[in-house]
Amino acid sequence: MDVWSYTLEGYNAEDTVINGNRFLIGNGYMGYRGTMDEWGRAELAAVNLAGLYDQNGDKWREPVNAPNGLFAKLFLDGKPVSLGETPALRHSQTVRFRDGLHCRDTDFGAVRIQSVRFASMAEPHLLASRLTLTFQKSGRAELLCGVVTELWDINGPHLFDFAYRRGPVLLAEARTGELSVPVAAAQATVCDFPRGEETEENENGVFRRIRFDAEPGTAYTVTLLSAVCTGLDGPEPGERAVFLCETARAEGFESLLAAHRAKWETLWQNSCVELRGCDEAARALNASLYHLHSIAPRHAGSLSIPARGLSGQTYKGAVFWDSEMFLFPVFAHTEPELAKSLLRYRIDTLPGALKKAAEYGFRGAFYPWESQEGGAEGCTDYNVTDVFTHRPIRTYFRDRQIHISGDVAYAFWRYYEITGDTSLFLEGGAEVILQCARFYLSRAHSRVDTDKVELLDVIGPDEYHERVNNNAFTNMMAAHCLSRVPALTEVLAGAAPGYMDGLIEKLDYQDDLRLLRGVAPKLCPVFAEGEVVEQFDGYFALEDCTPDTVRSRLLDEREYWGTNHGVAAHTQVIKQADVIAMMALFPSLFSAGTVERNWRFYEPRTEHGSSLSSCMYALTACRFGRSDLAWEHFLKTASIDLEGGGKHWAGEIYIGGTHPAANGGAWMIAVLGFAGLSLQAGELTLTPRLPPQIRSLRFTAAGKQITVTHDGWTAG
């Protein structure tokens, strides 16, 4: 088995959507779905842009898809040749993890179409594709290339006022509806054979017809170069896109590809985890890191990663707590500059978090549950559609999932712990932590007649139980956040004397400072050694049953399990790790025995209905020395995008796409779990707990080449 690529033989129409995710390529600036060169909106072809959002009417705001400048469709003797319409003798599709290439090879009998495509890791605005057409017999061939502006949108359209330019480079320009941000996509073609060419434009885009007489046995090669630029990148994106196409054409496909590959190679040097003993697992882990690299926003100093990466508009292209909990760790350990970019996004979007808190009558920073550009809250009050009535269901993710602010603060603190670097605190991270703590102070209640501090009416990580009181995870994150304020003061006293004093003065934080010292210990859940932690007040009184029992009560497989009406809501069945997630995040607070007791209680009650769940269970299983229990969770997490697994529906809402959090989780299980890596201010320790299926793990950490086997570990 080639652990560095994934190939699917044959064509199955039903897999079109999943393959679009499975074979995604990207470079952080944009993602290009794994569709055929000749496909369009119907097959969900899309060039998904990072960080550019648009709202059409009162529909959900979502990321914008750019016009598709890699479109190429062959007509043979006037008839279209297209996978799905034209019968194929053989077909295969491949994604290559090491160098980020998408390859297709389809033999239609009369003609064989091969293409190699990449989203340049060296030039974020560039897409390139090389098509090779080989004919069985002579005929009249016409290749329709161009920039397609008939786009797949979930809640669109988002682009208006299209203008086209024809010439050596084709250009389509438009503006977003909400904020009039210009978006441009250009295309240049390179052919090395005699042909006729003409250009045209219509309501579907701007095109070039390349006509030639096909000779049997000859390979006709056409290179497509496309550049995408938007108003967010700078002025005159249209001119820039044309210029980039011209430059790329001058440079040539091979040179562009070489630069792209070189960049990929440097990425792998730091991040590659060589897993020996199970090829399936090795490939899945490579695929996971491939996907992470494909969507990591290296072109920006302050941008985070949407929950479905750049695979489309699902989850509104928004940044969730996934970023801090599941994506941040891998980058913090392998590419700290990128980790900083993710966290800078939270610094830059602090105003949005302050605004959201104020909207709900609270002080401090309440980060968006679904963060969009500038920290706008993308989460609506109606996030699921009821399958029985087709009505939107009022969900409480937006207003009650308050652990998000604690998650953000936690990541800032972890960055410091892992790297020993305090610079992010001074860039604004300290202010983020103080404002998150202030939010919890204003959100917390105490009972009038007792001393206890409570966080009421919240949702923990397990979204099937809405509006609960004193969710252990949430209280813990909040208590940790509060306690970070004095910790920060201590750390910065040496690193940046006076900084905290100035900040406290600037934020008028003196009263909060006094208050939080008293509140933090009263808010923190009390844990008894060896006891099962109750997920929230009253959880133990709920019906004790299994996910299978709950599943058997479904009347419609797409019904949502949560909300007040859901089949899981009034049972002990949970969507994902919650208490166990807390234990994964605070390893020093819980003995191995306590973790195991809780694991064995909660695991059978967990549906793992989120791709964020298995990772936490696997990590904690390693903690109590049972990496064998972690193995299935690891495989499931690492291979989710290869398998096309995960949930595709929440009620009637399509939520499919790639799963970056699971990708990050796969790395966490392998390196933090199995190898037991711990970095403290750049100093590493390892506590290997390899499962029997793994012979060895090799990876780089703290600049050292680490090898972990069942006999121990070496660093060189």
Next chain:
Amino acid sequence: MDVWSYTLEGYNAEDTVINGNRFLIGNGYMGYRGTMDEWGRAELAAVNLAGLYDQNGDKWREPVNAPNGLFAKLFLDGKPVSLGETPALRHSQTVRFRDGLHCRDTDFGAVRIQSVRFASMAEPHLLASRLTLTFQKSGRAELLCGVVTELWDINGPHLFDFAYRRGPVLLAEARTGELSVPVAAAQATVCDFPRGEETEENENGVFRRIRFDAEPGTAYTVTLLSAVCTGLDGPEPGERAVFLCETARAEGFESLLAAHRAKWETLWQNSCVELRGCDEAARALNASLYHLHSIAPRHAGSLSIPARGLSGQTYKGAVFWDSEMFLFPVFAHTEPELAKSLLRYRIDTLPGALKKAAEYGFRGAFYPWESQEGGAEGCTDYNVTDVFTHRPIRTYFRDRQIHISGDVAYAFWRYYEITGDTSLFLEGGAEVILQCARFYLSRAHSRVDTDKVELLDVIGPDEYHERVNNNAFTNMMAAHCLSRVPALTEVLAGAAPGYMDGLIEKLDYQDDLRLLRGVAPKLCPVFAEGEVVEQFDGYFALEDCTPDTVRSRLLDEREYWGTNHGVAAHTQVIKQADVIAMMALFPSLFSAGTVERNWRFYEPRTEHGSSLSSCMYALTACRFGRSDLAWEHFLKTASIDLEGGGKHWAGEIYIGGTHPAANGGAWMIAVLGFAGLSLQAGELTLTPRLPPQIRSLRFTAAGKQITVTHDGWTAG
């Protein structure tokens, strides 16, 4: 129009259920539904008992229906004669309000059946009926009389181990399933014509066949006397029932009827409100008081009234806040001993309220939302069934409708205010108030960073909005309850020196006493003159629309408007008076202008989906001098049981029956609203605000005959 009776001509099968309520007779001990003599389970015939409950399996606990001892079915030449099966030439059904008689008169052609029935107001265990049969031609007649044990139950069966006794008096005895309480019903018959008789028993009961040869033109009269006794009344209920039948037979129908009528006459002397100017309204008001008298528990010193009276098992036969808010006032003003009985029920059920609070982790008294015998909570967590999935919906009436304790305390205080009598406080009322106040102390929260005290996660009177924060009505009731503790100390300092000190000692209440003085003012909502009070935190931000708009969104007319999925839940449409109910209960706190402003805001947003709503709007409209606006609400409230109105379904649950709260509300609008009666320690004042439709009102108050006209009022 006869304002003292209601007659329905003709027969319509669809009205069977409504007529059972409309033509109900009762005497507080039991209610007998307005069904035909020959009807049974299929037609919802029932003898509904007050205060005796039973639970079958895990179905809802509900009041027990006794065997029906007034059953009588005629067979003519072997063929049954029964309304609905046998075509009738003429049919009428009448209920007489002044003397509590039910009359039917059905001409089947071959035979005319007339009957007069009453539930003796003089002897609570006694039912009596006189049948008159007049034949068109001669024939072989057989009257099957007896005690029917095939009962209509919603969540039954409740009676087991039936034993029958035959003889001059028929007896059916059984035991309830849950607590083995014996229940007995006996029947004696009196005939004055030659006949053959034989008795029999079968699975449907114990019967007497009275055979005779019918002569045309002759009126055959049969008197049925039935007595119902249960183990709650004393030992050997069977013997007692037989004895009561024998005594009644010895006394004779006419004498029993005279005693019954005399008792009714005394009831009317204190309570009658003679309304001149609109016969329709006068009759509806008489009907309302008739229904109240029919269900008032005069046989017991400590019993309250279920939300659907004695019309059946709907609402589980439970006592709601209706008792304190809507039934208590009429009795407190007209028959204080009865008002005391209602409140003593709360004293006696205090242990149940303490237990319920403890179950939820609170101190003090949390009264049941649906109180059954001994103060057991009859309300379940799943009170409504979803019409789309047929699944039970988790509702929060039981655990979050915490205003109930404040409502109870409010009524105790009102009893003292109206009568000047402190004896109920000393009987246990003071303890009730202290324990209710203690409950609110333990239920209240304060924000960690501010001084505000909050009641979070509650349901106010408007049940369409569940789990809200700081419902103004609830906070006000709780604040009032807290402030009653010092007020009580002051009142009892003179009336019963040392009593409060002893109570505070006994209840270990010193800390609570200190606490509540600080909490009460911080909990009480702040009202600004002329401003609309927000029903709860965030109410104003909900969708602003009308009940009609919400109704137009229904997919099924029976769907429940509330809970998280309901059509009203996320709009400003409310089920019933909420802020306006608060203003009705605390008249001195709000200026007429403020009340009007709030009225005009909330009224168009109110569905009046509860029979408790219109009364509050009518009362407050009188308060700001617009009794014309109150008129429609008055008519609607007063005539609800005549019209057979009100909601019959909540989701898939049948909730029909009579509406005692509306009956009490009708009296409140007429006397407290239109006449503007105010009693303070027995001293009356009046502020008449007669609507144009009413010429005069006459009633008794504080022992005086009051006449109110548009020119003023006189007392004589």
